Amino acid sequence: MDEPRRYRHDWTLFADCCEACDHRALPTHPSVLVEFLADHPTAEGTQRRRVTAINAVHTGAGLPEPGRAETIRQLLSTARADRLARVGERVADVVPRIPVTGWPGGVFGRRDALILTLAAAGVSFEQIARLRRTDIITEDDALMVRVAETWLRIPTEEVNSVDVHSNWIEVLGFLDRYPSTRLLAARLDANADLTAFTDHARCDDRPLLTIDRWGHTPFAPTPLTGHAVAAIVRAHLTGQPPVHRGPPSRRPPSSAEAQKTLYVAEIELEQEYYDRGVAPRRDAHTHLGDVTDLLDSVEDEADRLLADLLVILGNIDEE
Structure with missing residues (x-):
């Protein structure tokens, strides 16, 4: 690999360390880079230069940059690490108080809890908005999130990230099976168990965050924007969580309202007008009179075939 001259020293140091520890230098895994930085402590600026060199060599080879992993970014910036630690403490205090039952608070609470958990782990708002369902998996009681072609591990320490993710996947899985907001509302109001609906949703490649302001999932999945994710995080961390209400109910107009809108047009219709309307209905009644008998015979035949x-299947099993 012909690395640029200004990166040669740092890359050679990293490559030699990888060879000594029996690690692959190109491509390398972010965990190997973390180990390298921990074994060779130095000034923060020097560490950033080393990571820049390693990233540059990977970019030149058409490979993803290991230094873009969130773990590396925190190692290189103590200020960022401190800020995320403060956010994590606040999220650990907020998430347990977010509702996961009831309508519509439960569905938005499950979504917002997952957003807060990801943000506390250092996933950017734009990256959260772009996540797809298959970008998050569970491994060794931790949540693994695919970000910028690397995997970020979110442990279940201050917040049980696995449960938070499962709560949201349950909603998606239920709506995949029964695309009815009314049915979901009834389940959440009754605090019903939704764990049976998670398996399919985990394997689906559709966007992860797609519900609209009423709690509906659109037929054409449109994920939240980075600005929307930022607004949700900011609202919860400042103690002003968004208030969600169900869609306005549609009530039939009262008799008084109906009378106000009633308008009778004084139009005199010719006699043929009624004949033209009655004749097709009379013909349909005559010609379709035996439809019920035909449908019954089809249903009987289907039952016989079943x-x-x-x-036949029973005989096969016995053999």
Whole structure:
């Protein structure tokens, strides 16, 4: 690999360390880079230069930059690490108080808890908005999030990240099976168990965060924007969580309101007008009179075929 001259010293040091520890230098895993930086402590500026050199060599080879992993960014910036630590403490205090049952608070609470957990781990707002369902998996009681072609590990320490993720996946899985907000609302109001709906949703490649302001999932999945994610995080961390209400109910107009809007047009219609409307209905009644009998015979035939099929399958199992 022909690395640029200004990166040669730092890259050679890293490559020699990888060879000594039986690690692959190109491409390297972020965990190997973390180990290298920990074994060779120096000034913060020097460490950043080393990571820049390693990233540059990977970029030149058409490979993802290991130094973009969130763990590396925190190692190189004590200020960023301190800020994320403060955010993590606040999130650990907020998430347990967010509702996961009831409508519509439960569905938005599950979504917001996951957003807060990801933000506290250092995932940027834009990256959170772009996540797809398959970008998050569970491994060794921790949440693994794919960000910028690397995997970020979120342990279950201050916040149980695995449970937070499962709560949201349950909602997505239920809506995949039953695309009805009314049914979901009934389940959340009754605090029903939704764990049976998670398996399919975990394997789906659709966007992760797609519900609208009423709690509906659109047929054409449109994820939240980075600005929307930032607003949600900011609202919760400042103690002003967004208030969600269900869609306005549609009530039929009262008789008084109906009378106000009633308008009778004084139009005299010719006699043929009624004949033209009644004749097709009379013909339909005559020609479709035996439809019910036909449908009954089709249903009987279908039941007979199903019974025959069950007998055949039973014989196969016995053999």
